[in-house]
Amino acid sequence: MSGKSELIISKIRNGVVIDHIPAGRALLVLRLLGISGREGFRVALVMNVESRKLGTKDIVKIEGRELTKDELNLIALVAPTATVNMVRDYEVTSKFKVTMPNVVEGLLKCKNPKCITNQQREPVKSRFRLVSREPLKLVCDYCGTIHELSDIERSLGLV
Numbered sequence: 720m721s722g723k724s725e726l727i728i729s730k731i732r733n734g735v736v737i738d739h740i741p742a743g744r745a746l747l748v749l750r751l752l753g754i755s756g757r758e759g760f761r762v763a764l765v766m767n768v769e770s771r772k773l774g775t776k777d778i779v780k781i782e783g784r785e786l787t788k789d790e791l792n793l794i795a796l797v798a799p800t801a802t803v804n805m806v807r808d809y810e811v812t813s814k815f816k817v818t819m820p821n822v823v824e825g826l827l828k829c830k831n832p833k834c835i836t837n838q839q840r841e842p843v844k845s846r847f848r849l850v851s852r853e854p855l856k857l858v859c860d861y862c863g864t865i866h867e868l869s870d871i872e873r874s875l876g877l878v
């Protein structure tokens with residue numbers, strides 16, 4: 720091994736590189752983007768690499784999938800420090816820091832089984848509002864149940 724212990728991943732041609740994800744949150748980021756790995760496009764995941772800013776961080780590279788800024792901003796819920804690089808023909812075409820959405824619709828499941836969004840008949844799309852960034856707190860718009868990071872992890876099937 721050389722002095723620098725760098726983990727090399729090949730450059731991507733078209734896609735998105737998400738950097739500065741807090742260490743250990745890469746899988747959550749993928750789930751928030753609706754990526755399970757079964758869709759067929761290439762995903763590179765680097766976890767627990769050194770970062771000057773964060774100590775350690777995760778990096779996710781997704782090739783061949785278009786993601787909108789709104790979709791990408793969802794990851795701010797679990798990775799507020801994340802930066803996004805959009806790549807076209809191996810060149811970074813735009814770069815931005817994710818910003819937390821105030822409303823999250825249709826993505827997370829309310830943990831209250833009696834919530835109208837969990838009813839079998841006439842299910843309503845879930846909707847959450849951000850009430851606190853640090854620590855993360857989202858409130859269900861329908862029943863008022865507060866959801867924290869652990870609830871979001873559970874909702875995304877990661878616990």
Ligand SMILES: [Zn+2]
Pocket residue numbers: 829830831834835836859860861862863864
């Ligand atoms: Zn609810």
